[in-house]
Amino acid sequence: MSSSDSHNEQLLRSHLAPPERTLIDILHASAAEHPGAAAIDDGDVLTYAELVDEIDKRAADMRAQGVPYKGRVGIRMTSGTRELYLAILSTMRAGCAYVPVDADDPDERAETVFGEADVDAIWTDEGLRLLKPAEPTPLSEPTPDDDCWIIFTSGSTGKPKGVAVTHRSAAAFVDAEARLFCQDEPLGPEDRVLAGLSVAFDASCEEMWLAWGHGACLVPAPRALVRSGQDLGPWLIRRDITVVSTVPTLAGLWPKEALDNIRLLIVGGEACSQELTDRLADGREMWNTYGPTEATVVASAAQLHPGKPVTIGWALDGWDLKIADDGELVIGGVGLARYLDPEKDAEKYAPMGDWDRAYRTGDHVRLTDDGLAFVGRADDQVKIGGRRIELGEVEANVAALDGVYNSAVAVQTLPSTDKVLVGYVSPDDGVTLNVQEMRERLAEVMPAALVPRIHVMDELPIRTSGKVDKKALPWPLPASVDAVGMTETEQWVAEAWVEVLGLDVPGKDADFFELGGSSLAAASLIARLRERVPTIAVRDLYDHPRLETLASLIDDITRTSQTAIRERSVSPVPGATRLAQTLLMVPVMTLKAATAVTWVAIAANVLGLTELSWSWLAAAFVVLCTPFGRIPIGALGARLIRGRIAPGTYQRGGVKHVRLWAAERWLAASGAMNISSANASKITARMLGNTVGKDVDMHAFAPVTGLATIGEGAAIEPGVDLSGYWLDGDELHVGEVSIGPGARVGTRSTLMPGTEIREGAHVEAGSTVTGVKPVKKHARWAGSPARKKGRSKQRFPDEAPPRRPLWAFIYGLTSLLLAALPALAALAGAAATVGLARLANTQSVWGLLLFAPVGGLVYIGLGLVLTWCGVRLAQLGVRPGVFPVRSLHGWTLWTVTRLMDDARTRYFPVYAGQATPVWLRLLGAHIGDNAEVSTAVVVPKLTEVRDGAFLADDTLVGTYEIGGGWIRTDQATVGKRSFVGNSGIVAPGRKLAKQSLVAVLSASPKKSKAGSNWWGSPPERMRRVEVEAAGEETYKPSAALRRKRGVVETLRLLAPMTQAVLAALFAAIVVSLLQGIGFWTYLLGGLVWMGVGVLAVLSAVVAKWVLVGTQRADEHPLYSWYVWLNELQDQFIEVVAAPWFFNWAAGSGEMNLALRALGVKIGPGAWVESYWFPETDLCVVGRGATVGPGTVVQTHLFQDRVMSLDTVTIADSATLGPHSVSLPGSVIGDGATVGPGSLVMRGDDVPANTVWQGNPVEPR
Template identity: 35%
Template sequence: YLTEPDNTPFRPLDELGWSRAYVTGDRVQRRDGSLFFLGRRDDQVKIAGRRIELAEVERVARQLPGVRQAVAAIRYDEAGDPVLVCYVVADSTPDSELRSGLRRGLPAGVVPRVARLSSLPLSTAGKVQRSALPWPLEPEDLGHLDTPLQERIAVAWRDVLGPLPIEATSNFFELGGDSTRAARVIVRLRDDFPAVAVADLYHTPVLKDFATALASRDVTGVPHVERHSTRRGVRQWLLSFVAQNVAALSWFGAIIALNQFVTGHGLGAHWEMSQAFLVAALFITLPGRLALAALFVRVLTLGLRPGRYRFGGWTHLRLWTAERVEAIFGVAGAVGTSWMNLYAVFLGCHIAPGVTLLSPPPASGLLIVGANSVIEAEVDLSGWSVEGDDIVVDWIRIGNLSRVGTRSVLPEGVFIGDRSLVEPFSTVVDNVESGVRVAGAPARPTGDAPMVSPNPHSLTWRLGYMVAALIPTLPVALATVFDLWIFALTAPLRERHLGHLMSWGLRWAPALTLASLVIYAGVLAIIIRLAGRWAPPGIHSANSLAGLSSWVVEMTVNRARVLVFPIYGTMASAWWHRVLGMKVGRGSEVATIHGQIHLASAGDETFLADDALLAPREVLGGHVRLGRVTLERRTFVGNSALIPADSSLATESLVGVSTLAPSHASRGTSYFGVPAHEFARSSTPLDEASRFRPSRRVRHQRAAVEIFRVVPLILSILLAEFTFLLALRMSDVLGFWAVPAVALLLYGAALVAGGIAVAAKWLLVGRVKPGAHGLWTPFVWRNELAWCFIESLALPWIEPALLATPWFNSFYRALGARIGSGVWLESRYLDEPDLVSIGDNVVISRFSDLQTHLFHDRVLQLGPIDIGEGSIVGSRTFLLPDVRLAAGVVVHAGSLVPRTEELPEKTTWRGIPVQTVHAPTLA
């Protein structure tokens, strides 16, 4: 083996301690002290997400009538993708029969190309000489096709799939197509069919059906509305300063309370303890913050009515400021309790009795919810969107006894009838009639809605939920009390010299941060473990211990994802989730997941990406349904995917980004979209060692990098201490007039935090380029560490008052993004800014994700995203790597643009995955 031209597969094994040890590539199993040969490692391949032995392909082929010899091999097409080829020496059996026989004998989606040879090339030793097998194959004639359109499609298929005979009944995925090749086909057809989308090929993979769908497609799009440059700098700066003053008031309230409790005078000697308690109640407790938020938001939205308003005008920016105020006061912490209902009513919403609001209401107050209806978690109720140079604001109306599922999108102006059901992950585009169930993105009727029981009125349980809203804040409260206790014991409170105060902060910040983190994590784990014990699977009354406990679990887990962020996505994350009560197998990678995690079980070497939602509680009027989720070995769950209760995903199954998983997935299957469609996924080019089998040395190297993820958290707390001490001195000198000074101070803190994060990013990873990196490679760890500086240090200081401002754009430009003028960037999710290019006057709406990487098969695959001038990306929309939006493209809310997709200019799209939006048919 040492004399082989390529001896890398037989690398030495120095760790065994003897010089002649090497990797043979044989796969064996130990039985009773002996090693039984199972085959060669290089004979096991992964095609369309399924593992298969080349010997198994050969065995099936040899059993076919007329086949005398067969050998299988992996070849690579012009794009570098693997292709499974079966070379056969056969009699006069037609190739179509050979393919049919292979299709019947092999796993679904694994159908090799058949190459007929007169004889197999042999070496001098009489063995098959695989390197001499012909490749690329000679092109074959197209099969029988009925129309010129079918011929046009067949040519595009063959350009991507290779020289195959293609007939009218051919299935794209059975011919070896996968998600990547599907996107390439669509790009080739886009010149002739601008409205064609990858989703069309998923829905109609048979050639003649695909051709019929294209022929019947209405090419008339919705009227395009141009976007122009809008000036908003001075107005937005003024309103941003208003929001920053609101944040300064929160700091000021904490200063007054601390002064009173520690030194005995809150803002001077005349302060009484009762006054300090009042300030603390207003600025620190949840009810107080809700009251202040409601007051400020109500003033900011005074006089707001449904209608069209100029983008960047005073009305638009007042609405934006109101949403910033809500973020600063943490309004979302009250969802699911009567506090949220009271808050919504104060904003002007019409909330009937028995309503459960697990999502915040619109800041505009334009929401009507009928009696006993349920709005589940993470539903987009913002009530406004961008159209051209305007924003459109309107009511959202929901009838009685209706339910809107988790992560659904309700546009402004929509009406949901009585006793209707909007399934989770649905994007509603039309009014929903009474008693109808709708599902999908876009949502379509799927039958009658099930009956929902009214929410029983119980003052005791209403009060119970209101008190329980304080439970998720306990970990922070106890950690803060500990910090204040150390501060009171050690800090020079009466010292007027700022240098001494700063010196104290430098000495104590690292130790205090680590101690606070331990206290916070410990208390949080106790809360989740106890609550999880009282929330078993089944259907429970909402007014029960199980119903309340399941709410506590979800709220507390959500908070943990923010304040213990440095742990998530590291080697310690699996251990952390076991502490929280989740069953996690060895070698698993767990990012910022949430849901009823105590009911989730993940097998060995699973991968759970950011924001994946596992076993979320379903609120059915007066009842709550809880169920288990089982993820078997090497299951992959993509970003923001939803795995509903009572689901089971078999070994090596995959659920794509922003996908609603099926209740059951067979071994090696892959699903994508809403509703989920099975697809063949492309294979990874990297070896298994760089993904699943790191050496001990590599593990130690990764741990050495990941331990520094606590550094940005320490720096953030240190910055908070310095800001607090400076604000303390300002309050002594200026009294209440210190509020605007503290607001300016917060801008300075944001500048410092952002500067450190930018410096860390360039030092750790430099300029990120497209490519592929295995999980166990240093670039991946350094890239995650760089993002930790952004997430844990910069964004908590920058985002509250500066989101969607020109200064927010400047921060991402400093990180490497190319952002044009007049861009409205209302999302933090630019995963690798170097790979993002945004043209002039583009709108990136709230919670949209420009996801420049995917982590399928534990390979970080990086690709650019290019958004053309004047385009609009709606809220909660995903753009995947290698996506290009031409100028003037509109992608509606709740959509996903799949990888390598290119959307033509001045077109409109929606859906998961996106499909073109057509003009409505006139009656």
């Protein structure tokens, strides 16, 4: 095939036109395929099902009011709102064409457009206004030959030209683009499309239908934001935009990292530079589109690549392109529209060759091997900010101004690189022209974008031909500041205006936009102002366009904080409360110790050390060591201790709070919360006073408040906080938690007091529901704080699965067997200890302490073997898919997850080290070379962690989701050299691309690109700076370094050996007491446990100060002595101190004393319910401060395998809410509150006396 033939195939493509249909057909197809997906999100989400229902209602109402079929309806509404788009769609659904006018355009232009179009009605912000009501008619579908929109473009005579486009042409345009973009990963419900263009601009049609043609979500942006440059970039990230169609000028304003989340970038409307392509095309699909309004938005397109020539590409399927002899581009095919003016239509769409109609564009192009290259305009049309402007229209209006003798309009370039229109005028004899009055008059008859700045000259330069010599027109214009009466700030701002606008600033009353300031100029100005005022935003300029008011705002910003201040006084926890807590800990720990005392008593009887009654021991075993006794003792006892509690706010440390605190401690001490069966959880919940319906899948702990209501068939995944209360300063907030029938709550979510999740709703994993608004029926909410994301997705079958009672018995029996595995390992360890003591002929029970370390090693070894057997056997029934919870597949998946979760706590020394990948491979996971895995929870068979990847503490990879009696799982993959931060989640079915990062307390996206970085919930793209470190100490350690690390990590076994010695000490004391006072020993067991707990803390304190000493802000590569020794000392906290002390002392004064001994700086009267202070010397908790349960004061990060340490400060009276993380370098100011489920970013400074929440935090 010749080159010419090849080019013709790519230019003449009308025979490939997509099948006929209407835009409404396209919308209905998307709604049918994705009814629950978000269709519009302007702060509130409207799903496709809701959208179709709403426009059907409105369209029927329009026809009932008398809007005729095939009529024309004007649209003039505020941008950035769903109402604008509902009006457009309703109009088309009613079988009419919409005629848009920008809300900011002058009334005279609107009257001209609506008059020329002869509209029958007009949509405004107040509703529908009928101009020519007809007889009511029933609703009917539009046909492909009906007009769908009429858009007016600039006219050379000064009068706008109306262009009508049929559904056939518009739908063909949508379907043709669908054949071009993102063919490897087509657009879909997970994509979010920016809607930032005026609907009076035909490119807005591309925005709308990029979303609605693929089941994606249209996200309108406020007009003030769209006009900005620097501020729109961060907004794209916050709103999770993935698709942008814009003009090159605007795209050029955004920093490259602002587009990291954009996978499809389309530019058009004006020439795209090679520099912009080279900067933005890498890492995403970038397309350059070309097309006049007269040929339905786009006629050709080219995919852009860095370093490759920029062209306008080849014809879309259905379009024909020809180059006339003079180089003008001519368009034919399915996309041809028509002018409302028949004469204009006949002129511009005249036949050409064998084409019945052809549109002559006025653009000159040349043919290249890469497509058509744009050369320039054949007439006086120009494009500014993507908007096509005919200078003739502007010049006609300027020339018509009173007192103007001669005039010309030219496009000039500002110092900011912004292009502007400048009107050069000379006055009639004896006339003095007033520039301000001239611009005001032009603004009455022209859109703001067409109003030029005015420069008055005595006479304009003239060519010999008699025409104005535009090249000789002065530029830049002379500029100065009239500083009379200005303050210092006003003068500084005015000088910045001169730099940006290149013209005079007449005084403090000057208006930036009236002087000709555009969006690009505004962004350029703000960039200059931010050198002194970092927090000023572009929208501040739009809100304060006058120089005096802008300067005043800047003065205010420099004097005061922009965040609302909350004045309050927080009382430290009183001494009486601490005393009460200490006294209450005695019976609580007595209950905790009673189980251990029973086991010791049975062993002592077997060994002949005591002669206790076997019948009494049997009774004690049933009551204290099995669910039949532990659940009622724990639940009913906690309910009695708690007493009656109602929703409300109570004093921290008051009677209600202390009773609630003690009730939780009692329930935990009973062991009822350690019974992993979902049925046991439901029984416990009901005994506590909660209401739990039938067929509930409850995989989380019951709330001790008794204020939860869980509807029939609801599903609650592991790690969900249902407690329904939290501490904010010295206030305890308690509320009800209501979960409706069939609702689902994802893993690791937090439900705050007052939460109401209605029937069939779904809260995604890792979300925080604040309780401010109810989660409506069948809605899907996600994030922290959680917000509506659409309708609940159909991840599970609609029909109810079989729920055979036999499986409930099997789950209950399995929970007993799972609990028996570590008990069996402990029994073997004890037997080894006793056996060695007897071999050594040790006569005293105290001699057991000498051999206990060996027992500790036996416990770890056998425990790992039993876990390996359990996981490998259970995994025989594990595979991806959706299965009934009560089925073999559901049971095996649940069993594996329980075993894996339990193993990382009981056998902690094996985790977060070189042994971890080996251990996980033995369990069936695919772990690549040089991968690092900490305390991750995984389903090994369905987990792949590729070479060099890093999973930090408490990560969740894969596992399962539940809903409606079904359980779902899938493969989860972490790509090569990717990083998942502390408490990060990689959900089932997710694949994190190589060299990507998921930050602390963050979720992986549904789709990711290589090298992408994510933070927050829902995940947003982030910028990441890599830390330099020697390759040998990070990714490529030598064999010698590996051996050294291995030696230090082997020393971790000292922790379980120490744990075993303390257990032997406890047993020896108990045996001695049993020999002396018999069963009365049960009353002293709590004191014995507490005494051993003190020794456990002391062991951790000694390990910390001996191994690492004082911790300081610094950086250390993974393969360094500091990192290894720091991990070693942490073993003594997690393995020794936590089970003996920290797990039971949360919130007490004793907790604070222990943390102080470890190095944490804790002020008096602080309430601390977490011991997760990784580098204790770097942690500061102020006087009366609150640190909630499940919270991590994260003083280090492990990005790029470099441990970076810094201080974290929680100041006096401040609060860090439950399940939150505060990253290194962060400060929570005096009296400030960070709410539950929040992430305080690295280096963030939460202002004093303010309230913040979110992931990441933002003012609340």
